[in-house]
Structure formats: C-alpha cells, structure tokens
Amino acid sequence: MIRALLALLMLAAPACAQEATATFGTGPTPFLLRSTTDITVIRPVLTRFAALHPEMTLTYEQWGSNALFARARADCRNGADPADALFSSAVQQMVWLVNAACAAPHRSAATLALPETRRWRDELWGVTSEPAVIAYNKRLLPAEAVPRSRFALLDALRETPELYRGRIATYDIGASGLGYLFAYSDSLEASTFGALMEGFARVDAVATCCSAEIIAGVAEGRYLLAYNVLGSYAINAAGRDVGMILPEDYTLVLSRGYMIPKGSDQRALAGRLLDFLLTPKAQAMLTRAGLVSGLEEAETALPQSARRPIPLSPALVVALDANRRALLLDFWSDTFHLGTVP
Known part of the structure; x- marks a missing residue:
C-alpha cells in the first residue's frame, strides 16, 4: 500500500498546475522559467534581467517541488515542449533529471567559478546558499529560551511538553520535495534523528506543506517553533516577529538547483540567465532577498565545521530510491498529523 502511494507521489500526472505566474518584459522572444521560489522573493532579480534583455518576454511559473518534478519528468519522457529553465529547491529531483539525460549542458567562466559542491556535469548549478534553521516567534519565546541545537530541542520537548x-x-515530506531532502539529510547526519521524531510525536508536532505557510504560522503565533525551514523565508519575515537560530550541532545549507532542459527552445537565453544569476550584482540582489548566505544574519555564531552544504552529486539520487523513501515516509507519517493545523 505504501509503495503504491509513493508511486503516485513520484509519478503524479503533470496535470498539477502551477501555483502562480508572473510576466517580465514585453519582447517578441518567449522564455519560460519554472521554479519553486516564491515570485515575491525572486521578482527584483527577474525584473532586472528582463530590463537587460528587451527582446524577451519572460513567463515565470511558481510550482510546488513535487509537481514541478513530475511535469519535468513527463516533458523529458514524452518529448513535449518543456520549460526553458528549471530552478528548484528540491535538488535531489534535479539531480535525478540530469542523471536521466533530461538536461542540456552550459559552460561559462561564471559556472566554472562555482565550487564543486555547487555544479555537476555542466548540467546542474547551485545558485543560492540558504541554511535550514529553527525559526521562532520572538513575542512568545524569548531568544534565551530558544533551543540552539537538536540536543537542546530534545531537552525542551522533554522538560516542557x-x-x-x-x-x-x-515540512510535510510527502508533499514537499525540499522537506523530504532535509529529512533524508537529517537521517544520515544526526544521531538525534530518531529521538527527535519521538519527541515531535509526543507533543503533536505539525507537518504542513511549504515554507511560506510555516513561517506565516510562526509570525502569527500559531507555532512557537518551526524546525528545519529555509532561512531565506525567516529572514524575509524578520519584521513579523520571526527570529531564527542556526543549529549549533550542524546546519544544513541548500543551494537551489538551476537546470536547462534538453528540449529548451531558448538554451542560449537560459545560459545567459544562469550567468546573470551568478554575477556579483545578481548575487547581491539575491542576498537582499535572503536567498544567498543568511548565515551572517542569524542570531548565533556558527563555526565553519558546523555547516553542512548539501552537494549536487549523484549521491542525492539515493534519496529517491523507492525503498528508502517508503521507509522514511512511513516513519514520518507515524510521527506527524500530516497537514493538520492547530
């Protein structure tokens, strides 16, 4: 039964529609970018790129990661007209697409300057740098009371359930590819993983769909804490009583993956967008949007040894192995009231 459900999750029909759309520019050359990044976060960067390319009309589609993956797989398999570029936080899915020969290559001085952990086979590139953080409501939980490691979080759950x-x-890891990636990485990295899941079960922790929704719940006071959410969303909500902590035992650091589908009609333009995103000017804009670093903005110092970048490599394909995924999802569903909101 579980495997059948997983097959549906992994191979869902591409009928799942995008969540939102936006258009940049009015030129005669169409360019389609599909992404998991909220439009409001990425808008300034794309506005600037469109201004530099007046010949283009850029259509931006915001998708959930699992739906985007299903659509990209179907486009690759069926030879349908794909997007001209993909930009996703669920990088294990992007690695799968590259491994399945769904990507077109691109090489430039900008891509070659990336560290090896942020590029693979000249077909996938990590554009951002975002920590997975503990976010908290600053009105309801004083900074000194916020757990600063997974060990401290376990103690807090035991002492004040x-x-x-x-x-x-x-995240609901069945609905969120990013959430699944973080949970999978935790299961490999943390000696606390099993105990933390038990602790979450004891206090009726909530698993829900997406970064923006989780952070909104923290800002509104429905949640005191959010575990392993992207720091970029916490930074953007900092004016709404949301603080963030980088776990001192280790902090996962994600680079959103950019890929050019092999059937793209605008490969050259897709390459120019990638090179633009890697320029100092665009990286500065992404920093202001919270999509680059965020480590210095946190309320606690984090040594380099505690940073755990998630590398773009074939090892991530293992995360999508059906048996591993079934075991992790089964374990997770035993812990959480998935999709419920208190």
Missing part, C-alpha cells in the same frame, strides 16, 4: 504541544511545525 505542554508548552510545545501542537505548536512545532515542519
């Missing part, structure tokens, strides 16, 4: 009951949130 009623304080946290129904008020800790994280």
Whole structure:
C-alpha cells in the first residue's frame, strides 16, 4: 500500500498546475522559467534581467517541488515542449533529471567559478546558499529560551511538553520535495534523528506543506517553533516577529538547483540567465532577498565545521530510491498529523 502511494507521489500526472505566474518584459522572444521560489522573493532579480534583455518576454511559473518534478519528468519522457529553465529547491529531483539525460549542458567562466559542491556535469548549478534553521516567534519565546541545537530541542520537548504541544511545525515530506531532502539529510547526519521524531510525536508536532505557510504560522503565533525551514523565508519575515537560530550541532545549507532542459527552445537565453544569476550584482540582489548566505544574519555564531552544504552529486539520487523513501515516509507519517493545523 505504501509503495503504491509513493508511486503516485513520484509519478503524479503533470496535470498539477502551477501555483502562480508572473510576466517580465514585453519582447517578441518567449522564455519560460519554472521554479519553486516564491515570485515575491525572486521578482527584483527577474525584473532586472528582463530590463537587460528587451527582446524577451519572460513567463515565470511558481510550482510546488513535487509537481514541478513530475511535469519535468513527463516533458523529458514524452518529448513535449518543456520549460526553458528549471530552478528548484528540491535538488535531489534535479539531480535525478540530469542523471536521466533530461538536461542540456552550459559552460561559462561564471559556472566554472562555482565550487564543486555547487555544479555537476555542466548540467546542474547551485545558485543560492540558504541554511535550514529553527525559526521562532520572538513575542512568545524569548531568544534565551530558544533551543540552539537538536540536543537542546530534545531537552525542551522533554522538560516542557505542554508548552510545545501542537505548536512545532515542519515540512510535510510527502508533499514537499525540499522537506523530504532535509529529512533524508537529517537521517544520515544526526544521531538525534530518531529521538527527535519521538519527541515531535509526543507533543503533536505539525507537518504542513511549504515554507511560506510555516513561517506565516510562526509570525502569527500559531507555532512557537518551526524546525528545519529555509532561512531565506525567516529572514524575509524578520519584521513579523520571526527570529531564527542556526543549529549549533550542524546546519544544513541548500543551494537551489538551476537546470536547462534538453528540449529548451531558448538554451542560449537560459545560459545567459544562469550567468546573470551568478554575477556579483545578481548575487547581491539575491542576498537582499535572503536567498544567498543568511548565515551572517542569524542570531548565533556558527563555526565553519558546523555547516553542512548539501552537494549536487549523484549521491542525492539515493534519496529517491523507492525503498528508502517508503521507509522514511512511513516513519514520518507515524510521527506527524500530516497537514493538520492547530
């Protein structure tokens, strides 16, 4: 039964529509970018790129990661007209697409300057640098009371379970490719993983769909804490009583993956967009949007040894192995009231 459900999750029909769209520019050359990044976050960068390319009309489609993956797989398999570029936080899915020969190559001085952990086979590139953080409501939880490591979080759940009951949130890993990636990485990295899942179960922690929704819940006070959410969303919500902590035991660092589908009609333009995103000017804009670094903005110092970049490599394909995914999803569903909101 579980494997059948997983097959549906992995191979869902591409009928799943995008969540939102936006258009940049009015030129005669169409360019389609599909992405998991919220339009409001990426808008300034794309506005600038469109201004530099007046010949182009850029259509931006915002998708959930699993739906985007299903659509990209179907386009690659069927030879349908794909997007001209893909930009996703669920990088294990992007690695799968590259491994399945769904990507077109691109090489430039900008891409070659990336560290090896952020490029693979000249077909996938990590554009951003975003930590997975513990976000908290600053009105309801003083900074000194916020757990600063997974060990401290375990202690807090044991000592004051009623304080946290129904008020800790994280991703629903069945619905979120990014959430699944973080959970999978935790299961490999953390000796605390099993105990933390048990602790979450004891306090009726909530698993729900997406970064923006989770952070909104923290800002509104529905949740005291959010575990393993992207720091970029916490930074953008900093004016809404949201603080963030980089876990001191280790902090996962994600680079969103950019890929050019092999059937793209605008490969050259897709390459120019990638090179633009890697320029100092665009990286500065992405920093202001919270999509680059975020490490210096956190409320705690983090040594280099505690940073765990998620590398773009074939090792991520293992995360999508059906048996591993079935075991992790089964374990996760035993822990959380998936999709419920207190």
